[in-house]
Amino acid sequence: MADILVVAEHQDGVFRKTTLSTITAAKALAGLSGGEVDVLVLGSGVASVADTVAACGVRKVLLGEGAAFAKYLAVTFASAVAQVVKEKGYGAVFAPASTFGKDFMPRLSGLLDAPLASDIVGLIKEGDKVLAMRPMYAGNAIATVELSGSPLLFTVRQTAFDAAAPAGAKAPVEPISVSADPGATAFVSRQETKSERPELTDARVIVSAGRGIKAQENLKMVEELADLFQAAIGASRAVVDAGWAPNDWQVGQTGKIVAPELYFALGISGAIQHLAGMKDSKVIVAINKDEEAPIFQVADYGLVADLFKAVPELIAEIKKLKSA
């Protein structure tokens, strides 16, 4: 099969790890149907991003730099990727199923009239056909889908594929000439959620708060527990809707999909939409005073208790353990 292109994700020149699991998925396709995996880095002043991905066992890195790509915009990125795909004849394009990939990849699908499988969690071969697996209905069904046409487009769920590790010699970085006209679309501003904590999608431990937290100031308790693990903090929709937590803390069907080693659900009832975002966590702990809460059905360790008594107790116990 023709070669495969991965579109690297970065935030203003800072490499994002979402790219690594995307490379793994692309390699899985290469393993099933042949072809080599290249990575495209678009941006301005992003040579260091190209350098990072060059170490991940890919054939080569295409570096498309230009003022038009200084700020990410779906219009410029989709049209640039379309140009590269047409010129070089790639048979498949992969991007992370982050808000980056989810934004420009469908636009690319429209530009190229090419089929896109969103948020894939697996690739399999049946006869001479490669099929993709992807969740539907808030993860309550896994669909097997067949794409026809060319190129094949995929966005990749980060939690479903391991991060590509540095492998072998560094791949060559090939500067390419690519241009795009943003037309009347322009970047205006960005309001970054400031945090010293790991990103939700990378964290080993996540402490998440739900409606049961009752007030924003009670998040202090959640932060204190998170500090003991260098954990990321997540939230249910209710907490974000109430304005107690920023939007990008939301874990769920349409927010962040996470799968940490340890997930604390504090005062989270466990709506279908929330479960969709965290039920692949390795160990789930739920503390909720409502013993009927659906979160308990997926929890490995459920504690029916008053949050405001149990969490301080838990913090004290863990501190004791750590100092022992």
Added chain:
Amino acid sequence: MKILVAIKPVPNPDEKVKIRPDGSGINLDNIKMVINPFCEIAVEEALRIKEKQGGEVVILTVGPKAGEQQIRTALAMGADRAILVEVENGLDSLAVAKFMAKAVEHEKPDLVLMGKQAVDDDNNQVGQILSALLSWHQATFASKVEFVADGKKAHVTREVDGGLETIEVSLPAVVTTDLRLNEPRYASLPGIMKAKKKELKAIPGASLGVDAAPRVRVLSLAAPKERAGGRKVADVAELVAKLKNEAKVL
């Protein structure tokens, strides 16, 4: 401002779906169909824009006739009229967007609003594909829409990984809605009465000359691996002991 709002009926998202034993789809018996929650937010936003600056709100559904029920709900919320492009169920995103593009070319709205994602297929594709087909600007995952330059441009704040981002798009544009954009109103009783008399134009999809051959085909559905959850601990001491000795995560 003329606003076209695309809506899709989906099974009630608060009920867990059941997959048919043969994996051919989900069992829709006794499942209530509702407007996709993100589409409902799009309807609400369109109504608020109209209330502020006047104009017309036109509902568009590409799907089977049964979708008329959800269209009537959107009309009862306050939309002016509706178009149903009648096609069979199960079209892929490319085909749906192509049918929508035909309707947009005919209606010539200033703005197309739609949900960022339908909570059945969870594709998150149609708005972006539509904007590409129309060569329009796109702003996805909107949590705030403001008009500038005498309504010729919009500033759209988007919910993205890492925070919020604001972009400027000139109209016409496709904007897809995220959760925090607004809280949709309920249809009022007078609204429901009025909706019965509002225009709902059905157009047979086959008459539009769209190539709807599936490019993405769902071959089968399977249940995900179930977690072996459900165990309870009596108190914090037992929880900590289990986390340390059994799960070995402390």
